[in-house]
Amino acid sequence: MNAFFATIHTSFRRQLTYRAANLSGLFTNLMFGFFRAAVLIALYKEQTSVNGLSINGAVTYAGLTQSLIGVMSFFHWYDLMHTVYDGRVGADLLRPINYFSYWLGIDIGRALGALIIRGLPLFLVFSVFYDITLPESLIQWNLFALSILFALLISFSWRFLVNLASFWTPNALGIGRFAFGLSWTLSGFYFPLALFPDWLANFCRLTPFGASLYFPIQVFIGNVQGAEIMQGFFIQVFWVVTLIILGHIVLAQGVKKLVIQGG
């Protein structure tokens, strides 16, 4: 367990050292937040609420999705894949810490770092420009924090699985591009799922992608109540458990297949 926390700590500190890169990323995500917010405002025109999503909620949505890009790292994440191709994976598999936990530790550290120097400042600046919707109670803040934790676990387990493809094929980048591209659409990253037709929105909500981006944001802007919150958490826990188990099964198979080159 100590090794796990040490991994988180080192990874967190490493993330904080990339100040220029983080600042540059922050500004980029902020600008995209402005673009997306402008599109939503133009769509809403004089309407204050569509499908239960208020205009302020929609604008907050645009800012939050951009704030969470760095934290969830769901654009692309090929760090594990790279270690397979340059041979570092050999040493990583020999570490006195479970391979999955090792990478999870690295990812939690990275996510915490990104949250503090990229996600939070971005959202603060964004909130200066727009009327945003904040959680109204301490309970809602806590539920949001919990949903973000589960979201990170889902997001990481999914990225871990996708990267494991590199244990089988020397060019898993293509698989990665497809897998990550899929998550941008189904997570509600482009447009709030609430603005989709019901059947499509309901489908996206059930996927690990909806559970790892859309649901936490819905909790934040207070667009889910009572039973729906319970249902959302249930879907999240289901995916956390399923993806972690799947990750371990695939890893066990992959280690048998793994051919380490270079080194």
Add this chain to the structure above:
Amino acid sequence: MRRNLSLLFRLLRIQIRSQLQYPASFVMEVLSQAMILGFFFVAFAVTLSQFGDIGGWTLGEVALLWGLAEFSFGMMDMIFSGFDYDAFGPLVIKGTFDQLLLRPVNITMQVLGSRFVLRRLGKIIEGLIIFIIGLSLANVDWTLGRILYIPVLIFCQVLFFGSLFIFGATTTFWTKERLEILNVFTYGGSEIMSYPMHIFPRAIRLLFSFVVPAIFLSYFPMVYILDKPNPLNMPVFTSFLAPFIAISMFWLSLKFWRFGIKNYQSTGS
């Protein structure tokens, strides 16, 4: 010049042949790329269906803007792959760029020939499909001028995005790393060009009119082609500035590129 061009084509041929080594996997990747990229437009289309229009523009009209920008960006991303700052940055950091400078061949040709990402065909196909959807949905009063302006616009947009790539690659001579901020103008520029630009706040519009003049390459020309009302009250001639703007930007970016090479200092690693 002829020697340079024949060398460029030879370099490109090698690139293409190597990427077609596994044809089945290549086709799969291109198609999956087209689909994944197309999902953004699908998400926009289903969202728009809840509202009807955006800034007075219908789905078909936006599709024309969107398809054009995607198609041109895809073309550019393939042709100017060598200047993609994501790939060019590492070249400078590792000092590999020094090797290119030592060869007795035009440096711009070498960079152009160093990379040719054929899988960008996915984005080109995606853009084409969206553009065709736009053609079938939008009511355009086609005149000869309007028809002829479309290929001109594509050419201009390719030059425009290409100059942004050249500009971005050149900045890495000084920064020694890829700057994510550049994405605001390249990928962000193409995203902004996909919408009728009067919907954006004034500050964003000014940025994309005078710093990076994207507005002259998509919105103003499309106002002419679709004969849409012009809420920004721009004079009519602004619809026809695209070639002038694109060529000047490209010329400027090449100037900057040469300036960068002249002042290039190796990382020494």
